Amino acid sequence: MSEIQIDPALIKKYDQPVPRYTSYPTVPFWQHTIAQSAWMKEFEEQFVVENDRNGISLYIHLPFCESLCTYCGCNKKITTNHTVEEPYLLAIAREWKQYRRLMPQTPVIRELHLGGGTPTFFSPHNLERLVTTILKDCNLHPEHEFSIEGHPNNTTAAHLEVLASLGFRRISYGVQDMDPEVQRVINRIQPLANVQRATEEARGNGFTSVNFDLIYGLPLQTVAGMQATFQQVLALQPDRIAFYSYAHVPWTSRIQRLFDETQLPGPEEKIQLYLEGKKLLLNGGYRDIGMDHFALQHDELFRAREAGTLHRNFMGYTIQNSPFLLGLGVSAISDTGKAFAQNAKNLHDYYNAINNEQLAVKKGYFLNGEDRSFRRYIKDIACKGATVFNKEDRGLLETFSFPLLAQLKADGLVICDQNETILTPAGHYFIRTICSAFDLHLQRTGVSASKGLFSKAI
Template sequence: MERETVNSLLVKKYNQPVPRYTSYPTVPFWKERLNADEWTTNFTTRFNELNHINGISLYIHLPFCESLCTYCGCNKKITTNHSVEGAYLEALEKEWMLYRKLMKQTPLIREVHLGGGTPTFFSPGSLERLMKFLLKNTLIHARHDLSVEGHPNNTTTQHLKMLHSTGFRRISYGVQDLDPAVQQIINRIQPFENLKAATDNARTAGFRSVNFDLIYGLPLQTAESIERTINKVLELQPDRIAFYSYAHVPWTSKAQRLFDESHLPDAETKLQLYIKGKELLIKNGYADIGMDHFALPSDDLYIAWKAGRLHRNFMGYTTQNTGLLLGLGVSSISDTGNAFAQNTKTLHEYYEYVNAGRLAVHKGYFLSEQDISFRKYILDISCKGETWFNNADLPVLEALVFPKLTALENDGLIEWNHLSVKLTVQGHYFIRNVCSAFDLYLHEVNSRQQLFSKAI
């Protein structure tokens, strides 16, 4: 296989802070005080429109972890006290019932994802209680997808058997890196033997898709250590791999301030880590699906990508696009297609809201028709590598977007005309930058504001 190269001048030029585009408009531009009544009306309307057609997606945020991984930017609560499980499950149940009261139809469950935090922090009995409560008096779509995130160190055979019996068929393990020095500095010690056991146990339990999350750009990573990690991962043949760029955002993730920034690879070195990992994955049969994701041809993600059905939301790439994603739990985000709502980010406030019989939504955004149209352009580029323009958008496109596309074309990142735009091979490495050409809100950002991680 011919070795891929990326122009170093382009790396320096485009290594700017830009969003990951799991939503549009992106979270920093949402309103801090969402009108709960307007959200309730919007959710009810969209549920009645979509539930009987596609079903709905559920994301459940389980925030607890027993130890702090210093690279992590997720909303989490560090504790070894497992008595917190009961109070949190009770709050989730109350929140779900608040939404059930808004549903005039029986909910048709198409997708459930348990994320965190560490969902397998919760005991098998607690997770079983949660799923029984959520699925009680619901319908399950014939093409449903239930998935869970797990930690290799604490995902037991009891977890796996219980989850499989409830309908889960996909599990994603947070691996990040297998080099001992890197694991030490990011405070995530997990021997390869633990990962192998967790993988083997999931397959024995009947999970048809075992996925790994890896990160490039972590402190102390080198080309040699990345190669060793990827080769060890390949021994286990995960069905899909998310090979994420480390997002260094110490202004929002205080634990990242523990890093000596001299231990972080520079932009050009970091991109070479990605290229090295990608080469090994492609050589061993994985397809490059899109932004940081790889899958074997037998995996549902690959099949959806080939069929043009790939979707992207707050959970990353997904095979499901119901049009309505309901997030439950602290900091969870819901998406109705024309509105976003995020729950309050602290446990204290979350409990306060739901115990008072109120939805915990705090921040959100109601999309305009223009927002919806430009969101589609960004999703198309993220999921398909190309998009087609609507005539009604041409005045805005010509004024604000086409000049940016011309600059991107001059750098060899895209090919475009007044009908469509398509990524080039080189442009695939700068997909976030290409998406940002369609972001009509970025011009509002003060250059001194720190809102997003760098593109590379």
């Protein structure tokens, strides 16, 4: 591999707060409240459009964890009391029943993902109950895919056996870093033996795609430590690797204040961690999928990127190009393709709504034509590394997008003209910033106003 040298001045210049673009518009620009009647009408209309055409995706948020990871910005509830499983499963079943009433035809399930939190906090029996309840009286799309997030420490052979029998073939393990000191400071202690066991047992039960989540920019991380982590990881040959930038957002995730911020690597150190990790991945046979994902060439994610069918939503990159996503559970987000809705973020409010036979939706956003057009540009950049402009958007592009694109072009990060934008190899390191050129909500308010809303790009 020929290494790309990144000018430290560019790192400093573009290390600004920008979104991760799992949605557009991004959540901070949504309305604080959303009329449930309007959401229900939109849900029913778009369900009819998409169910027959593409099938629907389901995301179920399972928020419980037994221990607190201090780097985590996810919506979670820390407890060792497993009696919480029963009322949560009952609430999910009630919420699903409410949505089923809005569906005028049998749902075609194309994608089902269990996320968290720690989904494997739930017992194998209860996960089976959950999935069986959801799939009852549904049709499965011929290309359906079921996936789950697991913790290497508590994902058992029984979990994997049950999930495999239900049709799950993809699992993602949160590995983050293998250095014992880094694990200690982020309170994520997981020996290599547990990661190896969980990986081998998944494959032994028929899982065809195992993903590892790794993070760069954590406290106490060094290039030497990153090299050691990748040596251990690459020996296990996960089919996919998500190599995320640590999002330091202590204003929204106060647990991130539990470690000394002086232990965090600076922007230039952080990019070196990424460059080293990416070099090791490419030299190890992995291919760059986009923004933060890598895959071996046999994996469907790589094949989707090559075929131009890659999709990105709240679950990250996916091969299932279904515009219709229903989120169930506390804080879960739904996306009809034309509107977003997010459930209540705390369990008390979620339970209160569901137990009163109401949807738990609290906030959301209805996209206009401008939003949908610029959403496509952002998705194209993230999934294909290039986008072609609509002529009718020329005025908006000239006012809001072209000034930043001109800077990015001068810095060698994009090739662009009045008709299209293409990422350069160096531009891949700044993909979130390039996406932000098409974020009209961000450009109108000013990037400086985004401080306190988003993590820094690097």
